[in-house]
Amino acid sequence: MYPLSQLSPGQRARVLQVAPERRRLLALGLRPGALVEVLLQAPLGDPLEVRAGEAFLLLRKEEAQAVMVEALEEA
Amino acid sequence: MSCPRCAPQAPLALKAEERWALVGNPNTGKSSLINALAGADLEVGNWSGTTLERLSAHLSVGEGRVELVDLPGTYSLLPTSPEEALVLKELLQNPPDRILNVLDAGNLERNLVLTLELMELGLPMALVVNLLDEAEAKGLRVDLEALAEALGLPVAGAIAARGQVEGVLEAALGALAPKPPVRYPAPLEEALAALEPSYPNRGLALLALLGEAVPLPEPLLRAAQEEREKLLRKGHDPYLLALEGRYQKAKEVYEKAVQRHGTPSPLTERLDRLVLHPLLGLPLFLLALFLAFRFTFALSSPWVDLIGRVQEVLAGWIAASPLPPLLRSFLAEGVVAGVGTVLAFTPVLFLLYLALAFLETSGFLARMAFVADRVMQWAGLPGKAFIPLVLGFGCNVPAVYATRALAHPLDRLRVALAIPFLACGARLPVFTLFAFVFFPKNAPLVVLGLYLLGLLVGLATALLLGRLFQAGRGEGAMELPPYRFPPLKLLLRLSLARTGSFVRGAGGPILVAVLLIWALLHVPLGATSPYALLAQALTPLFDPLGVGDWRLVGALIPGFVAKEVVVGALGVSFLGEAGLAPLGLLEGLRTLGEAFGHALAGTLQGLLSLVAPVSFSLALEPTPLQAVLKDAVDPMGALAYLVFVLLYTPCVATLAALRQVVGTRWAASSVAYQLLLAYALAFLAGHLPLKP
Numbered sequence: 102m103y104p105l106s107q108l109s110p111g112q113r114a115r116v117l118q119v120a121p122e123r124r125r126l127l128a129l130g131l132r133p134g135a136l137v138e139v140l141l142q143a144p145l146g147d148p149l150e151v152r153a154g155e156a157f158l159l160l161r162k163e164e165a166q167a168v169m170v171e172a173l174e175e176a
Numbered sequence: 177m178s179c180p181r182c183a184p185q186a187p188l189a190l191k192a193e194e195r196w197a198l199v200g201n202p203n204t205g206k207s208s209l210i211n212a213l214a215g216a217d218l219e220v221g222n223w224s225g226t227t228l229e230r231l232s233a234h235l236s237v238g239e240g241r242v243e244l245v246d247l248p249g250t251y252s253l254l255p256t257s258p259e260e261a262l263v264l265k266e267l268l269q270n271p272p273d274r275i276l277n278v279l280d281a282g283n284l285e286r287n288l289v290l291t292l293e294l295m296e297l298g299l300p301m302a303l304v305v306n307l308l309d310e311a312e313a314k315g316l317r318v319d320l321e322a323l324a325e326a327l328g329l330p331v332a333g334a335i336a337a338r339g340q341v342e343g344v345l346e347a348a349l350g351a352l353a354p355k356p357p358v359r360y361p362a363p364l365e366e367a368l369a370a371l372e373p374s375y376p377n378r379g380l381a382l383l384a385l386l387g388e389a390v391p392l393p394e395p396l397l398r399a400a401q402e403e404r405e406k407l408l409r410k411g412h413d414p415y416l417l418a419l420e421g422r423y424q425k426a427k428e429v430y431e432k433a434v435q436r437h438g439t440p441s442p443l444t445e446r447l448d449r450l451v452l453h454p455l456l457g458l459p460l461f462l463l464a465l466f467l468a469f470r471f472t473f474a475l476s477s478p479w480v481d482l483i484g485r486v487q488e489v490l491a492g493w494i495a496a497s498p499l500p501p502l503l504r505s506f507l508a509e510g511v512v513a514g515v516g517t518v519l520a521f522t523p524v525l526f527l528l529y530l531a532l533a534f535l536e537t538s539g540f541l542a543r544m545a546f547v548a549d550r551v552m553q554w555a556g557l558p559g560k561a562f563i564p565l566v567l568g569f570g571c572n573v574p575a576v577y578a579t580r581a582l583a584h585p586l587d588r589l590r591v592a593l594a595i596p597f598l599a600c601g602a603r604l605p606v607f608t609l610f611a612f613v614f615f616p617k618n619a620p621l622v623v624l625g626l627y628l629l630g631l632l633v634g635l636a637t638a639l640l641l642g643r644l645f646q647a648g649r650g651e652g653a654m655e656l657p658p659y660r661f662p663p664l665k666l667l668l669r670l671s672l673a674r675t676g677s678f679v680r681g682a683g684g685p686i687l688v689a690v691l692l693i694w695a696l697l698h699v700p701l702g703a704t705s706p707y708a709l710l711a712q713a714l715t716p717l718f719d720p721l722g723v724g725d726w727r728l729v730g731a732l733i734p735g736f737v738a739k740e741v742v743v744g745a746l747g748v749s750f751l752g753e754a755g756l757a758p759l760g761l762l763e764g765l766r767t768l769g770e771a772f773g774h775a776l777a778g779t780l781q782g783l784l785s786l787v788a789p790v791s792f793s794l795a796l797e798p799t800p801l802q803a804v805l806k807d808a809v810d811p812m813g814a815l816a817y818l819v820f821v822l823l824y825t826p827c828v829a830t831l832a833a834l835r836q837v838v839g840t841r842w843a844a845s846s847v848a849y850q851l852l853l854a855y856a857l858a859f860l861a862g863h864l865p866l867k868p
Contacts (some may be wrong), residue, residue: 104743121416128251130286132423143555144454145550148559148652155283155314159442159546161553161652 102146105151106165108139116133116169123167130156187350188300191273196348199263199294200278202249203286203657205306207231208320208336209278210244215345220673222836223262228809229580231670237345244271250459253293253379254388254415267297268380268391274351275301280311281318281333282313282658284434286373288426289671295327295354296379297321302351303331304344306489309612310658315440323433337663339396360421361394362535363412367403374399385414444658451543461547462767464540468531469570474785476523478778483523485771487516492759505698508756514690517737518683521573521829527568528574529671535563536581537662542654549652555635556642558582558652561591565634568598569627572826576833590641592838593846594634596826599627602739605823611742614814615618622815626822633823633853686737693734707733720864721820721855722813732820738827743801750804816862821855 116135119126130153131137138156140157141150147162162169198206211218214233224232229245247266248259255261267275277294279287284305294301305318324331332347334340359365368381374396375381383390384400404806407414451460491508499507535541541563549559560581567575572595579592597608607626611619693807696707711730718729731745759767809817825831825847834843 103196123412124252124254124415125256128254128256128289129417129653129655130283134423136447137205141448142454143546143550144457147553148546148549150448150452150546152445152562152655154286155316156286157448157656157658159542159549159559159656161549162731164653 102169102171104155104166105139105160105168105170106162107153108148108170109139110139110141113138114174115173117169117171119169120167123164126160126164126168126176129158130154135168136173162170187352188274189638190238192240193243194240194273194275195243195245197266197272198244198246198247198275198276198278199267199289199290201251201280201283201691202282202655204278204287205336206246206249207670208276208663208666209276209304209341209344210246210305210340211663211669212334212336212341213328214244215428218669218673219679220670223266228259237349244276248781250290252381252429253678258585259583264383265386267294267299271297271299273300274302275299276348277301278304278306280746281305281308282314284311284316285430286425288429289422291327292357292422292425295357296373296377296378296382297327297735298353298377300353300843301329302347303327303329304334304347305331306334306336308333309335309338310453313441313443315436317435317437319433319435323429326429326432327357327817328352337338337660339663345852357623358421358425361417362419363410363807364421365408367407367414371396382418386418388415390638394601412589416555426520428750436631447467447562448543449654449658451540452546452791456814457547463543464535464544465566468528468535469567470785471531472527473570474522474782475779476527478775479523480520481778482771482775483516483519485767485774487512489764489767489771490761492757492781493761493764495756496758496760500630502698502700504756506694509698510691510694511687513694514687516692517829518679518686521571522679524571525577526671526675528571529674530667531578531582532563532574532663533667533670537660537667538657541581545654546656553652555638556640557583557587558654561587561625561638561656564591564595565598568600568634570598570599570601572600572830573678573833576830576837577678579837586642586645589838589842590638593641593842593849596830596834596846597630597634597637599630599822600739600826602827603822605740606742607818609802609815610805610818611803614811622818626818628824629819629857633857637849643791652728657668658675678836681836682829685832685835686828690737693737696733703708712794720862721858723809723817723820724813725808728808728817732824734765735821736828737827738829741822742821746805749799750808765817812862812864815864817868819861820854820858823857824850 103134105114108114114137116131116137118133119131121127135154138152139149140152143149149160149162149165151158151160151165198209200206210231210233214235219232221230221232224229228248233244235242235244247263250260252260253264257265275294277291279291291303292641303323305323307322308318311318318333320331329352330342330347330350334344360368363868367385371381371385374376375384380390380392381400384392384397385404387404390397398749404414451457453460486852490512494504494508494512497504532541535544541560543565545559547559548562552559552561555561561579563581564575564578567578573596575598576592579588579595582588582591602740605622607623608619609623615622696710697705699706701709704852707730707821708726710733711726715724715726715729718724723729727746727749731742734745735742831843831847834846
């Protein structure tokens with residue numbers, strides 16, 4: 102289990118837990134069990150573009166650190 | 177769509193007057209749906225007690241009259257921003273007759289979480305599954321019948337942006353009071369069971385249990401608080417339990433209603449790889465912004481000119497009339513000039529609204545926020561704040577309105593109060609006039625320095641307000657909606673409605689300000705005017721800045737109306753008034769005809785200039801005014817004067833816009849803040865150890 106911020110573009114993972122006070126992240130679809138993929142890093146390395154389920158999200162590094170994931174086998 | 181299993185429950189009869197609320201996630205096409213259902217009459221206003229935009233429309237349904245209201249997009253009834261908090265507040269305190277829950281067919285599972293929350297409130301409800309075309313492109317097919325059956329509510333499919341909304345009204349008319357759809361994990365159900373008998377509905381009991389402020393009597397809230405503490409003591413977080421139950425149910429419904437077929441077309445992903453490219457992203461972003469800018473100012477300036485010509489002709493006709501001179505002046509230089517000042521903003525606003533709405537609904541604005549986010553983090557602001565800040569360099573007024581795209585009122589306030597310091601186009605004539613007279617060798621440097629100073633003061637203001645109100649890190653996480661081709665009719669109508677809202681909301685105050693200034697300038701007071709008296713009274717204040725000529729000080733007063741007026745006012749007080757030139761009827765008509773032709777030709781030229789290179793020139797013809805200015809003040813005084821002009825209240829229109837966006841009190845405070853800061857920094861600038 103490690104934070105989503107450690108994934109590099111192209112890597113996929115499954116969300117294990119999100120701190121409950123991060124209501125916005127949960128509401129945006131970063132919920133336990135959701136599949137996520139890091140798509141891109143912004144020019145300055147922050148924020149990230151992440152696909153969560155069917156949605157494309159902008160996540161700051163600091164926010165991606167609050168999302169704990171487990172890696173998935175490359176499809 | 178029908179709902180086979182809800183047969184026993186008869187649909188509600190339509191009342192003569194009903195209010196239907198559209199509720200859904202952001203970017204689900206709620207405003208497109210209103211546009212497609214209601215035809216022409218979109219109304220843009222404010223939510224009462226707030227400065228949030230409220231979009232609504234009226235339509236006739238059968239015998240009844242329905243007001244469709246677009247509630248702010250939200251992911252959950254448990255708010256994560258004040259804009260989202262408004263949704264819950266409206267639904268509880270001002271419940272609509274029916275809820276139309278709008279869902280994104282391409283992201284149904286997440287969208288259904290909100291649906292489940294809404295259903296617990298027990299208000300009559302129907303579902304509209306929008307964006308069916310996008311879902312199809314993603315390889316997803318939604319079985320509307322199955323969805324209706326799983327939830328026990330009427331469901332309609334729609335592609336609102338293309339006007340395909342058949343069945344939506346029918347579904348809305350068949351709206352039913354839903355039954356609570358979710359069974360929560362046992363500990364939460366037990367707590368709910370203790371509350372539900374005394375609560376009006378399950379939704380309110382759950383909200384109270386989650387610690388949300390709901391408008392209910394004290395004993396009920398206390399009971400919920402006790403149950404909440406009991407759960408927490410046993411190590412259960414009610415919020416996580418509620419989420420678990422809803423996710424479970426949403427997944428269950430999703431699996432019944434959505435089939436995957438074929439492979440998704442990765443258009444958005446591919447475009448993002450280009451638009452958000454680490455190297456190409458930034459130049460592309462600046463290019464898009466530049467084009468939006470060019471579009472607005474190249475196409476609006478011919479129409480602004482036309483408004484100016486119409487003003488001149490009207491003034492000429494009034495001058496030729498047999499009215500008493502003071503009344504002629506009041507009509508021509510007060511009323512006509514005032515209305516003209518308001519109208520002169522409308523072409524810029526309309527086009528900028530159009531460009532912004534295009535960028536927003538096409539998905540580009542969110543990408544711009546992505547690219548700019550890191551830089552804005554430094555100022556503790558969300559990435560989206562970049563756009564209004566850049567717009568501020570064109571014109572402060574639309575920039576202030578553009579802050580409405582920011583979700584948090586504190587962010588909106590911080591950016592809105594920073595914008596007046598950004599050197600808009602109207603300040604350039606003053607800058608160039610003085611820079612070329614007093615710093616002929618370094619004129620471009622002086623002008624550039626002023627622009628940078630404005631930006632610095634603006635950002636410092638945003639940072640200071642953030643410190644003052646202890647803004648957090650600033651919310652970054654947001655959705656990047658898929659790329660879409662926006663429905664142009666909707667964009668035109670929205671931009672028109674928003675421009676109209678400016679004229680109604682800001683027009684009055686601007687007119688009053690112009691009339692006040694007119695009175696100062698033209699009401700005779702013995703041998704002199706109130707303007708000269710006031711200017712002379714204020715001049716000692718400006719002595720420490722090195723500005724001792726009352727005519728320079730006086731020109732700052734009409735500068736409240738608009739900054740470019742400063743140059744005109746200087747011309748009048750240094751060189752004498754030209755007076756109103758009377759104009760014959762025919763002559764005026766001919767001028768108007770020509771001016772209209774010019775506007776059309778200018779628009780065409782503007783369109784061409786979007787693709788052709790732009791030439792920019794700061795060169796000025798020597799004018800009589802330049803010659804006399806040289807003797808009125810020394811170069812350091814001139815620099816102080818320029819800094820003052822840069823920083824004090826940009827114009828009444830900006831103030832009126834601020835009042836609409838952040839409220840009267842903040843708008844008034846900002847005037848005082850600007851004046852103090854302008855004075856202090858002008859003083860410093862005037863005492864810089866420079867040798868011009």
